[in-house]
Amino acid sequence: MNVNFAERAHNHNWKLDPIVRSLLDTDFYKLLMLQFIWKNYPETPVTSEVHNRTVKVRLAERVGAAPLVEQLEHVRGLRFRRSELVWLAGNTFYGTRSIFQPAFLEWLEHDFRLSDYTVSEEDGQLVLRFSGLWTEVTMWEVYALAIVSELKTRAALAELSELELDVLYARAKTRLWDKIELLRTCGVQLSISDFGTRRRHSFLWQEYCVQAMRLSLNRGSGPDRFAGTSNTALAYKHDLEAIGTNAHELPMALAALASAGSDDELRASQYRVLELWGQSYGGALLIMLPDTFGSTQFLNGAPEWTADWTGQRMDSKDPHLAGDEYIAWLESRGRDPRQKRLIASDGLDVEDIIELHRYFEGRIRFSAGWGTLLTNDFRGCHPRGEDTLEPLSLVCKLTSAGGRPAVKLSDNLHKATGPAEEIARYRRVFGSAATEGAEVVV
Structure with a gap:
């Protein structure tokens, strides 16, 4: 290291x-x-x-x-x-x-x-x-x-002298250590993974963060609190668990392919994704991502067999509300939430992870995917006080599939993508209201 x-x-x-x-x-x-x-x-x-x-x-x-x-x-x-x-x-x-x-x-x-x-x-x-x-x-x-x-x-680093670079990384390492120290105050049931590949500061810095997390959080007896990394190369190199299931791209594509048909076919496409996914994978990989076209409508219309899936990842909704909604949905279907997995991954920082871990402890098996603010948090570290190293909210989204426009509604109005007329149709078909969510930071 x-x-x-x-x-x-x-x-x-x-x-x-x-x-x-x-x-x-x-x-x-x-x-x-x-x-x-x-x-x-x-x-x-x-x-x-x-x-x-x-x-x-x-x-x-x-x-x-x-x-x-x-x-x-x-x-x-x-x-x-x-x-x-x-x-x-x-x-x-x-x-x-x-x-x-x-x-x-x-x-x-x-x-x-x-x-x-x-x-x-x-x-x-x-x-x-x-x-x-x-x-x-x-x-x-x-x-x-x-x-x-x-x-x-x-581009930002090229403007700094070697001394300034040394100061920059000393500050960033201190910031990372302070965050890890806070995580170590949580109980052994904490489960956290690195989700920071897409918007990282650099590959080397992501690797450093992953090694620091493993060495600091997985010491002693008991389960590993650092569960692994989404980065397959780092999992391969360092003998770590490779973490990840699926993303919004799949329901967006299948909805686009179905959009030339009836409204019923379009609405059903979000569950067709799960049917096909279940034919390929099982067990811990059966994680639902319900917010592509609105979480509430997804759960309200979900087939009974979806309640037997392993868990759910929350992305664009307040995680407290999304988690409570999922727990109540499971109970209404006669399932024990304590046997299910709930994953939060949207713009988390250490304080959010600790608070959510304590909020859901004993109610459901909570885990956190820590992304940009693990692998690219240089806020306040620049030796000249500039903001050129602050992380960006970069995304790569599907825009069409099979010649049809691709749409994402999301639980957060700021994350909706697609042509305005198609968004309007999808909102009517899926019954999802435009909700003013939090401003997207990362």
Whole structure:
């Protein structure tokens, strides 16, 4: 863990210092989703787009198109290594060995490719779009977000002297340690994972944070409080649990494909995703993500068998309200919430994690996915007092599937995406009101 961040940052002067060095440097859920897409929708065309919700930061000026293209082209030239595929084939994930089918791994080795893309500039922002088969587009999400985020980091670091860089990282390490010390005050039932790949400060800093969490929280007897990391490359390298299930991309795509049909077909698409997912995965991977088109309507209309799933991840709703709603729903279906998993992951910081852990303790098996504010919290650390290292709210969302617009309503009005007329139709079909949620920070 003895990494000289200041020296490494100061010496970014070779022709290309790749940000993504392995195709495993992605969130684990992307590989699970890729296998799902490969199995069920191998010929479906889609488009997706990177969007910077922190509009005050003009990325075209901070980062520039040329360095971005250089990094993207490097990723397009990567291939899964044989040792990585052997690990995917033989490792146990979520208590299940051989979760990835041999035919899928063979396809990864010989036929997997990333789609074409376009990079342009508009109103000071970079416009990055991906188009192609869904199997070619889906993996771009995490690679692209991590690249844009770290390019912004490198641009800010390039303005600092080696001494200033040393001060910066000393402050960031102190901040990280203070957060970990707070987590250590929680009981042994705390369960927390790293979800910070997409908007990280850098790969090296994410690796440092993951190692610090494991060394500090998993000491002594009892269960590990640091459960693992969503970053598959770090799980592979450091023998950690790879954490992740699925994301909004799946119900958005299936709804878009169903949107040409009746309103009933569109409404039913959110449960069709779960049916297909359950045919591929089971056990701890049966985690619902109900907020794509509104959590309340999802639970109200959910088939009885969904109550037998392992748990739910909350994303865009106040986690206290979302958790209470899920617990009440389980009880109404005759299920014991204490046997279920509840995952929070939206913009959490250490105080939120501790408070939510105590709020749900004894009521449901709560766990936290700690993202941007674990792996990219340099607020107040800049030696000149500038804000150039503060994290961005970067997202990469599906914009179409099968030639139809893709829509996300969310429980938070600020997170809705898609054409206005399609959003209006979806709100009518799903019965989801536009709720003014919290401002999106990360």
